Amino acid sequence: MNARDPLPPLSDDAxxxxxxxxxQRWDEAIVPALTDYIAIPAKSPLFDADWQAHGLLDRVVTDAAAWIEARRVPGLRLEVIRQPGRTPLLCFEIDATRAGSTQTVLMYGHLDKQPEFSGWRADLGPWTPKIDGGLLYGRGGADDGYAAYAAITAVEALKAQGLPHPRIVGLIETGEESGSGDLPVHLDALRARLGDVGLVVCLDSGAGNYDQLWLTTSLRGMVSGQLKVEILSEGVHSGDASGVVPSSFRILRQVLDRLEDSATGELLPRGFHVEIPxxxxxxxxxxxxILGEAAWRNFPWACGADGTPTLPxxxxxxxxxxxxTWRPTxxxxxxxxxxxxxxxxNVLxxxxxxxxxxxxPPTADAHLASQQLKTLLEDNAPYNACVTFAPDGRAGALGADGWNAPTLAPWLERALEDASQAQYGAPLAYIGQGGTIPLMGLLQRGFPQAQMMVCGVLGPKSNAHGPNEFLHIDYARRLTAAVAQVIAACP
Structure with a gap:
């Protein structure tokens, strides 16, 4: 934030x-709201081409907006922003209660979801919410449907204790899982309303364990798309054609060999690598x-042919x-x-x-990498086959940049440590994340002086995007209080 003297830490009682x-709010209000939210298959546009006709993204935004409005938070103004052909965005503003505060705390989350995937436990499903052992199962609760509800609750907690806070703006988008292609358009339209952003609180990240507050230090970028190899105009009898007509699968393997060492998984072009700070x-x-072997053991390993677990x-x-977190894969x-x-x-x-x-890697240029990848895969195709790579992306966003956190200001480092100790009874920990949140790079460029608190509830085995995704309810309760405590410390 600004250069004013840091505020004294909160008392233990506060x-x-x-x-x-x-x-209390998680048990009485947030868990019921998330239970309803999980039941709605509000898939991101990349996975639902008819999202506008289906209306499910609009429904989850409308539900979240109604929940927020029902809280009647003093000084709060809320708007659902809809632009033609764009995914809706929920924006809320809360007036500052701290005298002399001139900067904005920007809080971020998203409500769109990944598709169902297979392999859910027999008693679970992506759209059938269930609480089991303190875990709320279902698609999207932890990634990242809880964020809007937790953000408002953090502010309510401050007001309930009479603790002053800066101006707060919340942005809850519905296109994050599609690369946030519509977000720059929304940000341009909202720039004057955002004001001077001094702190960004992003609740779409993860945790190394459920024992302490984890601050995300970096996020990877990503290029995704479809690699297609065509060799025939229609399928033919494999006994008649094999040996003369090359297999499209074999050609695809050859093309991928240009990119990856299949024995080690290392990406071969050095242009995709960076020097790790x-x-x-x-x-x-x-x-x-802190984590020890849990850094790799926490994944759901299958068993090999001899019955022993597969290895990392x-x-x-x-x-x-x-x-x-830092090596391309x-x-x-x-x-x-x-x-x-x-x-x-028997058909070829x-x-x-x-x-x-x-x-x-977090500091790689994703758009440039997308172009390099397309050239690498398509040029000089074996057997003159038709090889095409079509990058994903909406609104011309070909590739999503990663993010490397700025140096922590002393006040924020102290506030995070105090919050971790107070809410978890353990010190703050730092970890890079392998996922991608395009907003962070956008905000870093737009507000280069802003501090960043990127955190989340996606801890061990929470399995975002896969089967049996869950939200650890107690960790989320504590994280909500930690966010409130950090906002209370903003100078």
């Missing part, structure tokens, strides 16, 4: 009052000392953290052109297509 308020390497070592690419905790997340096993006849298929997800 911090515990914030915790008590958060617990010394500070981030040291923070990875510190996080590894590394068992070194520090290297595991760096590989999932390739995943194949979907496939087309392959019939189900039960319908697979005309094409094979893969959905590629290329995670980039």
């Amino acid at each position: 911090a515990q009052a914030l915790a008590a308020y958060s617990r 010394v500070e981030r390497v040291e923070q990875a070592r510190q996080a590894a000392a 690419t590394t068992t070194d905790p520090t290297e595991a953290l760096l590989r999932r 390739l995943s194949v997340t979907g496939v087309d052109g392959l019939p189900p096993l039960g319908s697979a006849g 298929r005309p094409h094979t297509a893969f959905k590629l997800s290329l995670r980039l």
Whole structure:
């Protein structure tokens, strides 16, 4: 924030009052609201081309807006912003109650969801919310439907204790899982209303464990898209054509060999790599000392042929953290052109297509990487096959940039440590995240002097985007109180 003298820390009684308020509101109001929210399959536009006709994104925004308005927070103004062809955005403003405060705290979250995916437990489902052992299961609760409700509750907690706060603006979008392509348009329209942003609170990230407050230090960028290899205009008898007509799958493998060493998973073009900052390497070592083998053991490993668990690419905790946060990696997340096993006849298929997800280091240029990837995959195709790579992206956003956090101001570092100790009874910890939040790069460029509190509830086994996604309710309660405590400390 500004250069004024830092505020004195909250008393223990005040911090515990914030915790008590958060617990009560989560149990009475937020959990019921999230239960209703999870039941709505409000998939992001990338996964629902008819999202406007279906109206589900508009429904979850309307529901969240109604919940917020019902709270009757003093000094709050709320608007659902709709622009033609754009995903809706929920924006709320709350007047400052601290005398002399001139800067804005910007709070961010999103309400759009990833698709269903398979493999859910028999008693669970993506759109069937269930509480089991303090965990709220279902798609989107933790990523990131809780954010709007937690943000308002943090402000309510401050007001309930009579604690002054700066001006607060909330932006809750509905296109994050599609790369936030509409967000720059909304931000341009809202720039005058945002004011001088001094602190960004982003609630769309994760945690290394459920024992302390984790501050996200970096986010990876991403390029995703469809790689397609076409060799025939229609399928033909494999006995008749194989040996003469090359397999589209084999050609696709050759093309991917230009990008990735299949033996190690290392990406071969050096242009996709960056030098990892010394500070981030040291923070990875510190996080590894806290997490130990949990840095890689927490994933749901299958069993190998001999019954022993499958193994990670590394068992070194520090290297595991760096590989999932700063080193580029390739995943194949979907496939087309392959019939189900039960319908697979002896036919040489005309094409094979893969959905590629290329995670980039936080400081890499995602748009440039998208262009380089397209050239790498398409040029000089084997057998002169038709090889195309079509990057994902709405509104011309080809690739999503990552983000590397600015240096913490002393007041914020102290406030985060105090909040972690008060709300979790453990010190603040730092961790990079492998996911992508396009907004952070946008805000960093738009407000280069702003401080960033990026955190979230996606801890071990919470499995965002996959089966059995859950929100750890007690961790979310504590995080809400911690956010309130940090806002109370803003100078």
